[in-house]
Each structure stands twice: as C-alpha cells, then as structure tokens.
Amino acid sequence: MIEVNQVHFRYHTTDVLHDFSLIEHEKVIVGLWGRNGSGKTTLMKLLAGHLKPNQGEINIQGFTPYNDDRTNNHLCYMQEDHPFSKMWKVKDALRFGNYYNPNFDMDFAKKLLSIFNLNEKKHVSGLSKGMKSALQFIIGMASNADITILDEPTNGLDIAMQKKFNKVLLDSYEENPRLILLSSHNIEEIQTLCEALVVIHDGNVLFHEPMETMREKGIWLSGEKDAFSTIIQSHTVLEQQVIGTKMKVMLDEPFTSEWKHFAMANGLTIEPASLHDYLVNRTEKRIEVAQ
Numbered sequence: 634m635i636e637v638n639q640v641h642f643r644y645h646t647t648d649v650l651h652d653f654s655l656i657e658h659e660k661v662i663v664g665l666w667g668r669n670g671s672g673k674t675t676l677m678k679l680l681a682g683h684l685k686p687n688q689g690e691i692n693i694q695g696f697t698p699y700n701d702d703r704t705n706n707h708l709c710y711m712q713e714d715h716p717f718s719k720m721w722k723v724k725d726a727l728r729f730g731n732y733y734n735p736n737f738d739m740d741f742a743k744k745l746l747s748i749f750n751l752n753e754k755k756h757v758s759g760l761s762k763g764m765k766s767a768l769q770f771i772i773g774m775a776s777n778a779d780i781t782i783l784d785e786p787t788n789g790l791d792i793a794m795q796k797k798f799n800k801v802l803l804d805s806y807e808e809n810p811r812l813i814l815l816s817s818h819n820i821e822e823i824q825t826l827c828e829a830l831v832v833i834h835d836g837n838v839l840f841h842e843p844m845e846t847m848r849e850k851g852i853w854l855s856g857e858k859d860a861f862s863t864i865i866q867s868h869t870v871l872e873q874q875v876i877g878t879k880m881k882v883m884l885d886e887p888f889t890s891e892w893k894h895f896a897m898a899n900g901l902t903i904e905p906a907s908l909h910d911y912l913v914n915r916t917e918k919r920i921e922v923a924q
C-alpha cells in the first residue's frame with residue numbers, strides 16, 4: 634500500500650529525510666511519532682504528493698503520488714490546520730471532502746457532525762481549534778480512502794472529544810479496515826489505538842514495530858547503588874537517578890521474564906518504562922554514565 638524507498642528530502646538547506654525507507658502493506662492503524670522537527674509532516678506530505686523527493690521513490694497503491702491525481706482515488710490526507718477557505722461553512726468543507734474522495738460517505742459524515750456537536754451552518758473560521766480538528770477528522774474518516782493520513786488529528790481535543798475520536802476511529806476501522814496513519818506528539822494518546830508504531834529520528838526510521846513490542850521496550854531497575862556497577866558498564870543506560878545510596882536506572886532492554894529473574898536475583902526492583910519516557914530517551918543524545 635505504501636512504499637517509500639531510499640528517499641532523500643531537503644527544504645533548501647535543511648536536510649529532513651536521508652535514505653528513508655518505509656513499507657507498510659497491511660490494513661492497520663499506524664502511529665507516527667517523532668520529536669519536533671523530525672519530519673513527520675514532511676513524510677506525510679511526500680506520501681500525499683504535496684512534495685517531491687529529491688531522490689528515491691514513493692509508491693502509493695501503484696502510483697507515484699507527486700503530480701499524479703490518480704493517487705487521490707486511494708489516499709486522503711488531512712493536514713494539521715487544514716487551509717479551508719475562510720468563506721466556507723462546515724457543510725462546504727464536507728462538500729470539499731466529497732469532491733476529492735471517490736468513496737466519501739456523506740451520510741456518515743453528517744452522523745459524525747452530530748456526534749461531535751458540529752453545526753453544518755457554522756463558518757469554519759469560527760470553529761475552535763478542537764472543533765476544527767474534529768471536522769478534519771470527520772472528513773478523513775468519511776473519505777473511506779484505502780490510505781488515510783491524519784496529521785496531529787487529536788490536536789486541541791478535550792478528554793470528552795478524545796473519547797469520541799477513539800470510538801469513531803476504531804468503529805470505522807472495524808467496519809472498513811484500511812491503512813490509517815496518524816501522527817501525534819502524545820504517544821500515550823494514540824498507543825491504545827495503533828497496532829504498529831513508526832518512530833522517525835535523525836531523518837530515518839528508528840522503529841517500525843508492532844505496538845505490543847514497543848510497549849515492552851525499556852526497563853527501570855532500582856536498588857542500592859553498589860549493585861549497579863557491572864550493569865551500567867555492560868548495558869545501554871538511557872536515564873539515571875541517584876538519591877543517597879539508592880539508584881534508579883533506565884536500560885534499553887525489554888521487560889522480559891529473564892530481566893525479572895535477574896532483578897530478583899540481584900535484589901533490585903524492576904518495572905517497565907513508559908513508552909513515552911523510553912522514546913524521549915531514545916531520541917535524546919545518550920548520557921555519559923558516572924561510574
């Protein structure tokens with residue numbers, strides 16, 4: 634469905650993606666995570682054909698997206714803060730969605746307007762940030778596109794709206810399984826929704842793995858400082874905290890039964906790292922560990 638092969642992309646002098654490859658053929662909900670400026674939006678724009686790679690190839694359902702309108706038959710890209718016309722009302726935005734997406738389901742879109750309490754007669758320019766995100770999400774879901782790309786779709790949604798977002802996304806996916814790629818800064822918000830996660834770092838893919846595997850990455854070990862001397866020499870330490878004679882260390886190791894046995898045998902406490910903390914540390918420069 635999506636194939637990105639050895640793509641290089643730069644804006645003038647800013648190198649964003651280098652030798653970037655990503656293949657996803659499954660109908661899954663995939664999260665896209667990366668630090669600010671890592672290139673998430675750039676990747677989405679390349680997939681949608683809004684940008685042209687400097688080198689390499691992109692294939693979307695058999696088409697090269699840049700300058701090829703046939704890609705639109707298969708792909709719906711709702712960018713963050715979509716530039717709707719200032720003159721448009723909500724219903725005009727739905728018409729826009731209907732015009733560009735051959736499988737657009739207007740009845741479903743109208744049902745979603747009522748779920749998200751959006752009035753179709755309201756001007757888009759008068760919508761709050763969260764309401765505008767909801768409108769973009771509605772168009773993305775109602776498009777029923779083979780590949781649906783949502784850039785920061787939960788931006789500005791409050792908890793109640795987020796709950797509706799989760800339900801609509803999962804119900805719609807169950808009804809019509811397709812590839813849905815959604816980016817977010819907040820991994821906690823999307824990790825229960827996504828079956829797989831792509832992490833962009835240093836212009837490339839750091840991880841493209843099932844969410845289940847991602848959740849097991851990273852462990853915290855805590856105990857007496859003395860117990861750590863050999864551990865920190867032979868493993869990658871992602872974070873370290875010292876309080877008096879006690880130490881707490883995050884290792885780049887999976888939360889497995891082997892590690893649980895190791896901790897027990899060495900009088901240490903073990904707990905899994907949160908995915909958020911793990912990713913923040915993995916995409917940070919590694920610390921020098923004091924011996």
Ligand SMILES: Nc1ncnc2c1ncn2[C@@H]1O[C@H](COP(=O)(O)OP(=O)(O)OP(=O)(O)O)[C@@H](O)[C@H]1O
Pocket residue numbers: 644645647649667668669670671672673674675676818
């Ligand atoms: N139109 C542009 N012209 C020049 N540089 C750009 C342009 N758009 C983005 N960039 C730069 O490209 C890099 C990647 O930006 P991009 O918006 O793709 O990152 P992002 O991961 O989506 O960031 P964020 O999480 O902050 O939204 C950044 O260094 C950014 O400053």
